[in-house]
Amino acid sequence: VAVTIYDIAERAGVSIATVSRVFSGGARVADKTRERVFKIAEELGYEPNVSARSLARQATQVVSMVLPTMTSYFFMEVIRGVQDCLAEANYDLLVYAGRTADNVDTQLSRAVQSGRADGVLVCSLPLAPARLERLQNSGVPLVLVDSIHPDFDSVAVNNVEGGYTAARHLIELGYKRMGLILPHPDPAPGRERREGFERAIREAGRRLDASAVYVSDDLQQHGYTVESGYTAMQALLGRAQPPDAVFAACDEQALGALKALSDANLDCPSDVAVIGFDNIRTSAYVGLTTLAQPMYEMGRAAAEKLLQRMLSPDRPVSHTVFSPRLIIRETTVCPSEITSRENGAEGVRARNDLSALA
Amino acid sequence: VAVTIYDIAERAGVSIATVSRVFSGGARVADKTRERVFKIAEELGYEPNVSARSLARQATQVVSMVLPTMTSYFFMEVIRGVQDCLAEANYDLLVYAGRTADNVDTQLSRAVQSGRADGVLVCSLPLAPARLERLQNSGVPLVLVDSIHPDFDSVAVNNVEGGYTAARHLIELGYKRMGLILPHPDPAPGRERREGFERAIREAGRRLDASAVYVSDDLQQHGYTVESGYTAMQALLGRAQPPDAVFAACDEQALGALKALSDANLDCPSDVAVIGFDNIRTSAYVGLTTLAQPMYEMGRAAAEKLLQRMLSPDRPVSHTVFSPRLIIRETTVCPSEITSRENGAEGVRARNDLSALA
DNA sequence: GTGAAAGCGCTAACAT
């Protein structure tokens, strides 16, 4: 049904090899011939068949990306970075997002299946032993995003540092009774953020009471939800010594916590301050203080790293770690205080908000 | 390098055809043979090569999806619906998102390239003549999402109805001076929402003054941004007769409008009411009254429709149109008024919020 | 600069 190089070759009075050379770019073909071939191809509406080319070249010009779920601002931005980088290099992007927890491994398997893609990006997936083995056996070039393993290239944010920074920020502002809200303990990022947070508190000569920590057991989206944050804050408020500042290890939870506060007629930050992690879009809108991850850049970096690994499979494994950036908004400091404490800080905050809303 | 059916065939003492049959499912193979083949394949770590299979079958089991941009809650939900449906049918998803306006057509071309995918989903792309021709010539099964054209299957929301409903809601609440904020006039959805909105106003025996309409000329994201809404609301507030209720044709703009209101020390809804369109995540969070599009369902429906068209290319073209659903929150009615007007409405609203935040 | 020919790994008649 479709037109092939044979059709072109015949009409142009050349061999299929020549037509192939014309469309493969590099090779040397007489200018006259090249032109003639292009012209005829244009007339006939010829396009090289992708599958045939992939089979012959033993390469697909496709990269696949595996995600635990589709619905998250974080993933969207990462994908955007990936997509932009790949498009520039003329690669296409196959997206595999899990729907349920068990479904993820099915998706992973498809993604790494032989001949499907030249490389694979694995995002935010804890590498349990079985999964790890699957990946190691696949032999496909692979880079990890938002997780780390010594055997694979990776791009991630320094979660420990982020947690540490969050605690330092609260300590410096003079808050006394810290609270901590965490998503499901399975994924590493939450655990790491907690580690940094607790370290800073220890270093300040204080301690985090067990009753001030709420860990979600929500399997829904590993607790990365507004609801889980809402529940968590309610629980913390019910404790004997409610906190005066809480670190929610992801912005979704922080937003839920904020909601719980306002439902309880408590003011943020004067009654309870809140700091999140991620800097999702809504955070800028509601003025949530948080630690920003450079999501788009992480996507780009991961794609670039993968492209490099595809070129030279033997290069040493490398890990790119970004530092989370503290964005101070209104949930840890009242606007008036900001101006009084830091000269011109108000102006900075305003600009922050505008750009963050972009 | 990789293991092929030849390796399996040899070790199992059968022909490659038998091995192929085993892995292609359907055909009848002796149970003993099948088992033996599976066992050996397992040992050798065999996986069918995707490109070879695609070439031989003349089908890829891949669907590609083209989007104007990656960064939008709407697209994300649509993609999720698409992905879920495709995964169930064992299809993979290739995502092409434009980065700049001109880039979109490059992406479109790749998406419909011969042999790349068995079908294509085109989302939110105005079909200018050149683009239209490209699609018609490609011969690939295709369905449109969030836009309509007589030549192609499509899935969309009834924007005219949505605009109409928005106006009716405001009229019934007793608002007098309507304002209208629109994204860039190029994409059809905005124009259609305006049409419905103005019709309802005409039918109510009133008219919409030209000075009460603000159309964004922002090319950035076709004006689907918080900033464009912010600017728009500021402009409307500066008019001789500022509106007491405004319809923003997308939620991003509505959020910007809300921000402009609060920056001007105006209360919503008592000074100016605001109603949006889309029901993005943040809208639920800030209590924005809006018209919800069933994004996930639209994605699913589109994918299903595409799968059907791929099965029977000659079926008549069909269009699925969803009705937008009015979600009343706090930007058009004060909570107290809701309870006084509609019995039990408060409870409904609360439930709405919880589920919408999910 | 161009052509001939041997694959790439799998599928699908057709034959047995």
Place this chain on the structure above:
DNA sequence: ATGTTAGCGCTTTCAC
């Protein structure tokens, strides 16, 4: 139930 064989459309040595 299984084997033989001719492709699928393109790339890529190797000659000339």
